[in-house]
Amino acid sequence: MSPSSPRASQPVVAPVVPLALTWFLPGAGHFYMGRFRTGLIAFVVVEGLYALGLLLSGGMFLEYLPPEMQGAFAAVLSPEVGNLGALLFHVNHFGYGPGQPRVWPDTMDIGTTLTAASGVLNLFVMARAHLDARAPERDQERALDPPTAALATWLVPGLGQFLQGRKLRGLLVFVSLTGLFLIGCWLAAGSNLDRERHFYYWAGQSLLGSPAILAEFVHGHPRVTGEVPYADGGVVLACVAGMLNVLMMLDAFAWSEERQLGKPPKAATEPAPESVPEPGLASTSPEPEGAEA
């Protein structure tokens, strides 16, 4: 094994293996590929977030669910499922509580936000592990790292596109999605900003990242004393905003990936070519064929 190039010394692995390993244990996929530093950082950050969230929430987030919804797979649609090993541990050790309502800890909201953030964060670590297995030799100078671009878009809608130099796109994405989310909050009078009240819709809107998290801690958990006429519509719009942000995370990831791997950008308006791996045939794409690393 030559120590000259750490990447060249890596074993060739099926990408699905580090992907699955990382899903169960953050960083395990990178350890499997010999990238110990990345694996250790991923493990400490993702599991540290989950452990801190568990500590602050007393492991009670599944007790948010009403008894009739506390089924075997009720946690599958929570953001924590991105960190599957931690969620399985959580379900095994804390489950749905003692079966009777309990008083939430004062730090319940920040705790459950941290466990959810841990699950979402591990999705980007999984994407990174899969990409590192697929393309260990990519030109990282050509574009922002794909998982980092997607993570930036989760943190602030449009930020990944902005950092990639697509500033108009980033601005429009931010205005569109944050605007739709704020309209939803206005319609629901802030009642959507509460995981206890809307367990699954909260999961959808948490995909909007910091606007949803900040709005919750500034204006969330309001006491609802009367009828909110458009509460349902508001909850749906806020959730739709979060789910549309997933498309923009994929957009940011794909844009960086295409540039780092030297592929021509996809052209949605023209029919998909029948696999032409050789560079002999000219492409109609504006990206030069000889731009491979």
Add this chain to the structure above:
Amino acid sequence: MNDLPFHLLLFAVAGTVIVVISAFFSEPEDSAALRAIPRRLFWFFVGCAGVAAVMLVCEHTFARVGSV
């Protein structure tokens, strides 16, 4: 309470955001995405109007609750 104009306004706003984001998702280049938005908006709202019309016909035919 007649909320139809407000509902239509909300639908227009949500529909526009959905179309803009889907255009950006489908077109990697900004100029192509922006050019495609009017056409996508048109077909999105035409399609939605068609679905609404079919639903109204079905409701009128099979689930009418008013007196005949």
